[in-house]
Amino acid sequence: MDTYRPSVLLDLDGTLVDSVFHHVVAWDAALRAGGYAVPTWRIHEAIGMGSDRLLPWLLGEHVGAADKLSDEHKRRFLEHADALHATPGALALVEDLRHREVPFVVATSASTEELQALLDALGTHDLPTADADSVEAAKPAPDLLLEAVAQIDRPIEHATMVGDSPWDAEAARMVGVRMVAVRCGGFGDRRLTDGGAATVVDDPRALVGRL
C-alpha cells in the first residue's frame, strides 16, 4: 500500500507576504512612467504572474521596452519595501511544517532581488526557495512548481500548493497539484475557485496544523 507522503509548495508574494496591493501601485507608476495607461484593477488581475507573462497579458504580445518597465516596477517596489509585512500566520505555518516534518519549498515568480526584500518582510531567510531566476518561464507556467517539487523527494500527486492568485491555481492544475487558496491577495473567492482552488481560507494562520 502506498503511504501518503505530503509536501507543500508555498507562494510568497501575497501569500506569505502582504505585497499584492504594493505591487499594483508600483506597476501602475512604472507603466504610467513608460507611457501606458492601464487601470489598476486590471493590473491587480495580473499580479502573481512573472513579469515575462504579466506585461504581454496587460499590453499585448509585442511590448516595447519590457525590460525597462520591469526594472522600473522593481525599483519602485523595492523603494517601498519597508512597508511590507508578513501575512497573518505566515511564519507560524512555516514553523508548523518544520515541526511536523512536512517538506516544503517557497515557489515564487519574484526575481532574486525582490525575493530578498520579501524574505526580509517575512522575517526569515532560512527557507528552501525556487524563484523566477531559476527557471525559464514564471507562473502561470508550471516550470516553477516542477522545479520546486524536484527539490523534494515526495510524490507530486501528494503535494499541496498554497497560493493567493488564480495564476497559482492555473500552475497547480497543470501539474496535478492540489491548490489551497488564501484570500490575502484580494482576488475574491469566485476567481480562486473558478481557477481551480480546492478551498479558500483567509490567510496562512488558517492552515497551521492542517497541511
Add this chain to the structure above:
Amino acid sequence: MDTYRPSVLLDLDGTLVDSVFHHVVAWDAALRAGGYAVPTWRIHEAIGMGSDRLLPWLLGEHVGAADKLSDEHKRRFLEHADALHATPGALALVEDLRHREVPFVVATSASTEELQALLDALGTHDLPTADADSVEAAKPAPDLLLEAVAQIDRPIEHATMVGDSPWDAEAARMVGVRMVAVRCGGFGDRRLTDGGAATVVDDPRALVGRL
C-alpha cells in the same frame, strides 16, 4: 402619464478616479504607523466607506485616536496624489450627461481636501458635488445620496447610482436607487451583484450614452 426623468449620482473614488489601490496602501501605512496590523485585502474590502465607518468596521467600535489615523491616511494619500488618474471614459461620461441634459451629482465619501485632489486627477473642478463634509454620516449611510438627490429636481426612483464598491450598492439600495457598478475598484462582480448592483461594467466608458 408620468414621464421618465432620469438623473445620475456618480461616485468619485474608484469610479471616476482610479484611486482605490492607492487608498489601500495609504490606509495600510497609516494603520501600521498607528500600531494596527490589518491585512491589505481587508482594508480593500472597506474602501468606499467614509473614514467614520471604515475604522470601526476594521478595528471595532471603540477605536482610539480615530481622527489621528484618518489624518495620517489623508496625509499619505495626498502625498501621492500625483499618481492618480481618471478611469477610462470618466470625463467622457460627464460630458455625455451634460450633452444629453441628464442632471447628475458627484456623491463622494471623500473629505473636501481629498475631493480637490481627486478632481485635479479627473481633470475638471466644474462638477456639482455632495461630499462627506456636507452630511452627518458617509457611505454606506444613505445621507449622502439623499443630499445629492436633493440638489436635483428629479424623482429619486428614476435616479441611477454609478459606483465601484458594495458600499455604494448598499447606500443605493437603502434609498431605492438603481445601482450600476464599475469594475475599476477591483471589487469583483460577485460582491457587487450580491450587494445589489443591477449590472456590472468595466468602467465609465461603457456607460457613455446609456444612462
